[in-house]
Amino acid sequence: MQTSRSQEWFARALRRIPGGVNSPVRAFLAVGGTPHFIARAQGAYLEDVDGNLFIDYLGSWGPMILGHNSPVVRDALIQTLAMGTSFGAPSPLEVELAELVCQLTGTDQVRLVNSGTEATMSCLRLARAARGRSKILKFRGNYHGHADGLLVQAGSGLAALGSAGSSGSAPSSAGVPEEYAALTLVVEYNDAAALRDLLRAQGDQLAAIIFEPVVGNSGVLLPSADFLGALQEARRLGILLIADEVMTGFRLGLSGACGLLGIEADLFCWGKILGGGLPVGAYGGPADLMSQISPSGPVYQAGTLSGNPLAVAAGLAALRALVADPGLYTRLDRYAAELAAGLTGLAARHGVPAVVHQIGSMLTLFFTGGPVENYAQASASDTARFARWFHALLDQGVYWPPSQFESAFVSAAHGARELERTLAAADRALSGLSG
């Protein structure tokens, strides 16, 4: 495969951008090699600057559920562009997006921000203000963006760098004061007993529990019924449950993972699909909580470009397209389920120990005999084998997420042809991994 132009761009990038990338997971550190620089993307495909074409399972790390360069999103952007790009005063499209999000998710009010990180960070500030308590609880291997207090046992991007944090509340990043990290308690995901123990000991000090209702950031993990039960018990102690649906919102259905699995929560965070490929995040909940946000309440949170007309137009067009196609989620699930079954069968045939988790259009192939119910078990996967798998696929024109601890995403643009080619590539990749 020709990669000389990507190499040249990467050399230039390394001089002016730390590590050559603007988000660490793009750098291929977990799988070796150097990143391909992308020139354009269309439907289910990425094309790099050397002209190589890849079937894309990265989906820009989640947003591109409609496929790349979707005509509905592009048309909305072109129309909005003609009106100007930012006003610093309220405009109609932000209201329409807020209304649609509330309607789809059953929330009273939302505040629009520019990223998932901003959504979770601001939502926690609100929770702390509402409860007058400082501590929060998160789960090991769940990722909630890069705010200081959330970089504790923080999953995928950090796991790929070997710095997800080893124990307790030690920060996963340099520069996070231990004093901040100490306010973030951590329990293993799906460990209902540990969660109940912690609630008994310190529940009265917790403002909130933030969690991924279906985990994408340890690879895909599903919550157990017992674990979900223990989470609900926390609410009786006055602890606010924050469902971080930044990845799962509008991906596992119009009402997200919580809608799909019947999980109740007090506050919700969204991002990724919500922006239709442009930067939008949001957090929302009942009016009595949301009214505590400035300017209606004392919890300050602001943003120069929040509700930006272009970003909001893209998100609105994407959500409307999802609403207008009621069979879409079933089709995505069918594709992903066939891919998952195919991968499971191929791994068995080639004698490669593997566990495949799939829900809706999210899936992960873990290179371990399993089971995989939490981050500790996910990290028992053979990451060297994963790296060989990743490159074997890439060499055959299939772009899998470049880390064992990520979810692959299927889009509406993936069809029978892409599925067949992916499974053929997987067959060759897995045959090269046996023994």
Ligand SMILES: *Cc1c(COP(=O)(O)O)cnc(C)c1O
């Ligand atoms: C991606 C992600 C975030 C962070 O969103 P950014 O837009 O990257 O800041 C937060 N929570 C979850 C669950 C995510 O997957």
